[in-house]
Amino acid sequence: MATTGPDATSVVERVDPAAMGALSFDGEEPTVTVEEVADRSAAEESVLEGDADLALVGGPGEWEVLADGSPPTTLLGAVSDVVRTDALAANAEAAGTSVTELTAGTEVRLTDLAEVTEDEGMPEQVTFLLGFGFAFLFYMAAIMFGMQIASSVVEEKQSRIVEILAAAIPVRQLLMGKVAGNTLLAFGQMALLVATALVGLTFTDLDVALPGLAEAVGWYLPFFLLGFVALACIWAAAGALASRTEDLQSTTMPLTMVLVVAFIAALNLQGVWREVASFVPLLSTLLMPLRILEGDVSWWEPVLALVLVALFCLVTILVGTRLYQRALLHTSGSLSWRKGMRLSE
Amino acid sequence: MLELRGLTRRYGDVLAVDEVSFTVPRGAMVGFVGGNGAGKTTTMRMVMGVLAPSAGEVLWQGRPVTAGDRARFGYMPEERGLYPKQPVLPQLTYLGQLHGMSAPAARERSRDLLERFGLGERVKDKLETLSLGNQQRAQIIASVLGDPTLLVLDEPFSGLDPSAVDQMSELLREHTARGVPVLFSSHQLELVDRLCDSIVVLHQGRVVAHGSAEQLRAGAPLRYRLTMAGDTGWVRGVPGVEVLDVDGPTAVVAPADEQVAERLLVDAVARGGVREFARVVPTLSEIYREVASV
Known part of the structure; x- marks a missing residue:
């Protein structure tokens, strides 16, 4: 900065570089250098030629800052601050009071809410991503492994080997084996993906969220397991209702629809509806871990949701087994769900 | 000894099998004869427990048959099938295990039988790459894998070439010689005449004749x-x-x-x-x- 006289120099020297706020790009604090010039025209020349960013001319009461085009605002602000403080002090003294008395009670204390909530919950984008992740994992596993169960059932039915199998072991055992095997695979794959995601998270700034996350994941696992088993039996029944691979499309359609709707609902429901939905089996797998993550559930809520999904699981096992047992040896054409229920053993 | 007692099966209003009773004694080969829709397959399915009877019962060694007994029965369903996309040996081994054999025992037995039926070179091939006749042979092997205590075979000779018919007959005789009762259905009546100790004729779900070929002729x-x-x-x-x-x-x-x-x-x-x-x-x-x- 260029100055014209000791008063101006004294003002510039009292500029606090830290008060200028912004750091320069290389991370160093800005510094202010003063260069006294002879007069106003020398100061103008210095600014126009780029030797100085700004020039402070004049004296107390009539300060003037010279700039060339775009003045650096932080420096300008800092200089103005010093001038203002000086003027304030002088005026206060003239009025028989002090700056401290004049400015008493003018300060506003800032409380940053964003920083306070960080200890209790997750940043919003993390919960959204996780919610999407949880929902998507379950949706994918349910569709992929579900389809696999259904097509392995129809493969056995279509190739007619099912009668040999049914004669050798009870059909119920055949179904249980299928469900157990695929559940294990789905669960294993999901666990692998979640573990990878968690390990990946430790390399980012979001690793502060890990402890809260671990709890949500801990709840997600049993919900996933029960939700998957509940669906698996129904998938097997869907496979048994078909008689050829080509029929699978139509017999699995109701299931796929339910899953798509649940997936979309889980991502879009808000408020009370969301809370209610987090107790509905299948939806609870998608929503309850998320609500736990957000930290607004009492201890009994996930427990109740888990009990409900377990009950639902029992029902689908019974219905699925019944359909599977009856439709499995029905090889002439595909059946509707309604017809399947009416078949005799 | 296998005994069927008043076995009945209804499909809605249709009476598919009506009070069928007969026995298959130890070491005997019984031929099951009847036209299409006479109820042979339905009867055999009930014996194997694949289908539940509407009435009547199946006795094995004098008492009602259990799932455990049935696991030791060899069965060839009318509608043939194995896993088309799996190699021959592993799937036969798997089926042997389902019948209660250990994996090595099942593998050994499958390998022996495959060699006997001339499929020794094809054990690693997928089933669907075999010719139809060889798939039939694999099917036969599947039915006799687990050292069965009873054989129930639905049309075992259909679709077999003459040499496979001979191999099959020989296999059945071996089993009856060991005391295993064999029940099989067939449309090839001269074959039934040649092989069977006794014949059961089914017509419209009922047994209309039952006895040895001589007894039937005498009548x-x-x-x-x-x-x-x-x-x-x-x-x-x-x-x-x-x-x-x-x-x-x-x-x-x-x-x-x-x-x-x-x-x-x-x-x-x-x-x-x-x-x-x-x-x-x-x-x-x-x-x-x-x-x-x-």
Whole structure:
């Protein structure tokens, strides 16, 4: 900065570089250098030629800052601050009071809410991503492994080997084996993906969220397991209702629809509806871990949701087994769900 | 010993199997004969527990059959099938394990049987790459894998070439020789006649005839064929003889009993020029047609 006289120099020297706020790009604090010039025209020349960013001319009461085009605002602000403080002090003294008395009670204390909530919950984008992740994992596993169960059932039915199998072991055992095997695979794959995601998270700034996350994941696992088993039996029944691979499309359609709707609902429901939905089996797998993550559930809520999904699981096992047992040896054409229920053993 | 007692199965209003009762004794081979839709497959499925009976029961060694008993039964369903996209040996091993064998034992047994049926080179091939005849052989192997205590085979000979028929017959005889009861259905009646100790004829869900081939024949009406040098038209005048067919020198007659037949022969000899006088033994097909037309 260029100055014209000791008063101006004294003002510039009292500029606090830290008060200028912004750091320069290389991370160093800005510094202010003063260069006294002879007069106003020398100061103008210095600014126009780029030797100085700004020039402070004049004296107390009539300060003037010279700039060339775009003045650096932080420096300008800092200089103005010093001038203002000086003027304030002088005026206060003239009025028989002090700056401290004049400015008493003018300060506003800032409380940053964003920083306070960080200890209790997750940043919003993390919960959204996780919610999407949880929902998507379950949706994918349910569709992929579900389809696999259904097509392995129809493969056995279509190739007619099912009668040999049914004669050798009870059909119920055949179904249980299928469900157990695929559940294990789905669960294993999901666990692998979640573990990878968690390990990946430790390399980012979001690793502060890990402890809260671990709890949500801990709840997600049993919900996933029960939700998957509940669906698996129904998938097997869907496979048994078909008689050829080509029929699978139509017999699995109701299931796929339910899953798509649940997936979309889980991502879009808000408020009370969301809370209610987090107790509905299948939806609870998608929503309850998320609500736990957000930290607004009492201890009994996930427990109740888990009990409900377990009950639902029992029902689908019974219905699925019944359909599977009856439709499995029905090889002439595909059946509707309604017809399947009416078949005799 | 396998015993079926009043086995009945309804599909809605249709009575597919109606009070079927018969036994398959130890070491016996029983042929199950009947037209399409007679109820053979339904009966066999009920024996294997694949289908639940509407009434009646299946007894094994004198007591109601259990799932454990059935796991030791060998079964060949009417609708054939194995996993088309899996290699032959692993899937046979798997089926052997389902019948309660250990994995190595099942593998060894499968390998032995595959070699015996000339499939020793193909053990690693997928089933669908085998010819239809060889797939049938694999199917046969699947049914006798687990050292079965009973064999229930639905149309085991259909679609087999003559050499496979012989291999199959030999395999069945081996089992009966060891005391294993065998029940199989077939449309090939001369084969049933040749192999079976006894025959069960099913018609419209009911047992219409049951016994050994001789017993069934003995129940058939008495018939003789007479061939002479001259015309045989004179047999029409003989009392007690029903003439079924006269074609110049040959006549087929049904005498009321053996005495009438003997008298007929004496008459014929008196007329001179007798070339042949023989009892007509009905083939199983004829007996079958007879009982099934009731």
